[in-house]
Amino acid sequence: MARMTMIEALRSAMDVKLADDPSVIVFGEDVGYFGGVFRCTAGLQAAYGEERVFDTPINESAIVGMAVGMAAQGMRPCVEIQFADYVFPAYDQISQEAARLRHRSNGQFTCPLVVRMPTGGGIFGGQTHSQSPEALFTHVAGLKVVIPSNPYDAKGLLIAAIEDPDPVIFLEPKRLYNGPFNGDHSGKSTPWSAHPAGEVPEGHYAIPLGKAELRRAGRDVTVLAYGTMVHVAEAAVAEAGVDAEIIDLRSLLPLDLDTIRASVEKTGRCVVVHEATRTSGFGGELIAEVQEACFWHLRAPLIRIAGWDAPYPHAQEWDYFPSPARIARALRKVMEE
């Protein structure tokens, strides 16, 4: 076991796959020589050469479009979009091409491709360095959508994503790159080295896509969260003093409905938390699924806590980012019903 930040864990996942599969290839903006603006690919080009790890022009559509062409021939590109906020020029290639290639060609061509992108706020990133666009991908049939919340999961999920035969959107909460973040923005930061999930095996391991993980067992209410919000929810549960069960979804598509159902059937209450804007966000889907699957077990209306339906602001960061206090209020409210 080694101690790793999420950045190091992600780099380790790519390192492992570059070493054991010659068809794995890594590219994106500033990904090669420099090692990525977040250092996620540092040292990989030096280790594997520029035919395996290289820089691209600033053109997201080209990054994904080239990767689709390569993947169709059986290579396994793991490409980076520098910020999830900048994935939109590639949305055509992702949603209309990568996602559909297997289906529309009846399996003649497939697309084993991973698109990594830093996501989420809490870093004073403003409008175009903070967004959480996961719902724009969970709505696309043929994609898988993954978002880890800690270094151990990040490595295991990224290895699984690279090995997956279908296209995977891999969202990395950049607020968690260096340490867990529970919403306390007073300046105290905890490094991953002080967190159990900072223990990461050096070699190969995979965490299956489509499997959620229980972060905290509880009896009173189920909290469904992913990414940074897993840690914020933990702080909120402590603040509210409720015996909540926190489920870290890890994969949004496919969704681990069995784990969700088992928990809500036990607690009878459910709060959904995400950073993304509320309307038509992934929380809407979670609430609909829980309502359909657990209606007769529900003891209170389902609540979702989300980013406001406004572009992500700069100065008002902490009024926008769902805070532990806001989530705690929701937890107390759902317990009153």
Add this chain to the structure above:
Amino acid sequence: MTAKLAFPHPPARPDQSPDFSNIVVPLAGSLPVPPLDLEARDARPFAIGLIRVLDDEGRAVGPWADCIGDLSDDDLRLGLRDMLQMRAVDRRMLNAQRQGKTSFYLQCTGEEAIGCGFQRQLEKGDMNFPTYRQQTLLIAADYPLEALMGQLYSNDLDPLQGRQLPIMHSARDYGFFSISGNLGTQYVQAVGWAMACALRGNGKIAAGWIGDGATASNDFHSALLSASVYLPPVVLNVVNNQWAISTYTGVAVGKSETYAARALGYGIPALRVDGNDYLAVAAVSRWAIRRARQGHGPVLIEWFTYRAAAHSTSDDPSAYRPKDEARAWPLGDPVERLKAHLIRRGAWSEERHAQAEAEILDEVRTVQKAVETHGTFVDPKPISPAEIFRGVYADLPDHLRRQRQEMGF
């Protein structure tokens, strides 16, 4: 003076006579054959000129004719046969659409030489990234008509099991990448495929295809830039047929001299070719494919032609261009021109041509009848609805299993 916007217009509208006086047609044989390692800075004469082999009398002339001097009478008769078969399929399938047997069809009338001529120069394992108007590539790859028509009828002979709109073929074993309805996307994918060929050292190449209108799409730029940066073995084809549905090519090209000239700015050499001249197509295709295979990097070819038919079965060109514009097209008809050349060579005759046309039409009709027994739109033999769910992913996830069960399968 004040600033005023320009709005390009076609030379003629429906109430006017066709007018192609703006099109300069250089003499056949007037351009040399450049070296395979041609660089963009030396390519300008080829990018703004027009490579032509067949002259007005049907003679093959000039240095490009010499590079395909080895093509035998049989080779050229095969080229003619490919084009005639394409035309017969187009005619039959247009009829089938009018009879409601299929929902949709797109002809490639007037553009037959390009795909037919290009495909015959490729090797097995090379991959085309076609648009919906390169059925010619399938015909010249000897793709079974049963599969081609099965796709158009969405019946049980359809290799795509009814999932795709008619004409959106996919035939990996015949070097034909899955067609998407989203324009331009495949152009940069071709670059990626070619990059994979180079990385694997497998000796294969890719060919991207795009129409004049779709060169305006983002991925045209993405593809040229990527190809220019990494220099993979890709031939980037632009089929300039003068029309993007109702939109005249001037709206896509703006003040650029030609589409080929655009590539020069990316550092990619480019050639502009008479797309209705089967011999020019064969010669330039061979040159470009060889160049790519030998590792000299990408090249762009603008095939200059005319979309003689409607855009699709849902289009009526008489609403935006003169009815007889195709007949006035200065580069003529590709079938007529190759036929004239073969007759001049003493390898063909009017009688043999008429006989071949009848035979080919009969063959196509026979296959069509057989394929129709497997189902058409008016006489469906439905594919299992469970096919909807197969292949969305490699494995069937739980939510799709539940939806399939909800449907009753």
